[in-house]
Amino acid sequence: MPFSHKHHVGQLGIDCRYCHNGVETSSSAGLPATEICMTCHSQLFTNADMLAPVRASLVGGKPIEWQRVNGVPDFVFFNHAIHVNKGVACETCHGEVDQMPLMRRAHTLSMEWCLGCHRNPEPNLRPPQDVFLMHWQPSADIDQIRRQLIGVLDIHPETMTDCYVCHR
Template sequence: MPQLFSPRADRRLRLAMGLGAAALVVLALAAWALARSDRAWGVGVAAPQPIPFSHAIHAGSLGLDCRYCHATVERAASAGMPTAETCLGCHRQVWSVSAQFAPLESALALGSAVPWSSVHRLPEHVRFHHGAHVAAGVQCSTCHGPVEAMPRTVKAETLSMGWCLDCHRAPEAAGIALPASPTAARHEHYGVEVSPLTRCSTCHR
């Protein structure tokens, strides 16, 4: 077969193809890193709120307990969010003149919940339970960071499946001592799964 391209053109084509392939690999790696970056999970990003609420003032300076506003965190799946009454109990006395509090007054008048936005929502298919974690001695700050120092609430951890599993695989590494399960030794002996904490159905319905 006669040569269609000069050896020089051939070399150039090979070089271009090599560079193209390298560029694709670099792009794929960058996309992979970006998808796994904290930013892609919304870490450190605040949400617009009906009222510019500050944990730094209320849980920090004023020293209010988390449970004052998140009343069900020790017993229920959901931590619970403050109602208009919770805020107005104080804000009828202090700062009450500010127009900032209008959303509280209308929630109170309508008997509806204050429309706080969330920065922590997990997908529908994931199950989470605050009470179980608080009872096991996991601190709020382990999952939410230093909330009492935040002027605007942001997510401190990705809350990705990998992040949950890091602790569920070895809670003792995170400083959490679980009571020894009477069935654990038997499970270990027969070689079946020891910890239900890593089972899919623990977190997925």
């Protein structure tokens, strides 16, 4: 089933957390349950052919089978909650989803790509209240803010490249 982040996020302004409701509290951001889609689509575009799989999911009680775009190997432990709560924005890893008619992988999410951030997280940090903002623009004093966030958010780059951080 085609899903447009460009439409839902970019045009309608739906926040990431509405559909990915585990992102702040769980290792998995979560994929939207049929009921999330039907919150709006029980009223809007109720007979659209494109939404037939959503309606069938609701009637049949079978979850929507989303096609995973971003993922890491099974031997990698990744926790969405720790990242967003430590000031790493969705946009940092997933790109500008508000411009994606169909979701695509914005970055490799390879070990080396992740290690780059783990070695030097400062350039990727935002105040936690800003992690869900698309096209966020840092203030002039962002370098000072990021240095403060390292301490305030209890971020320890000196141990973030230890193997056990991601391989458990």
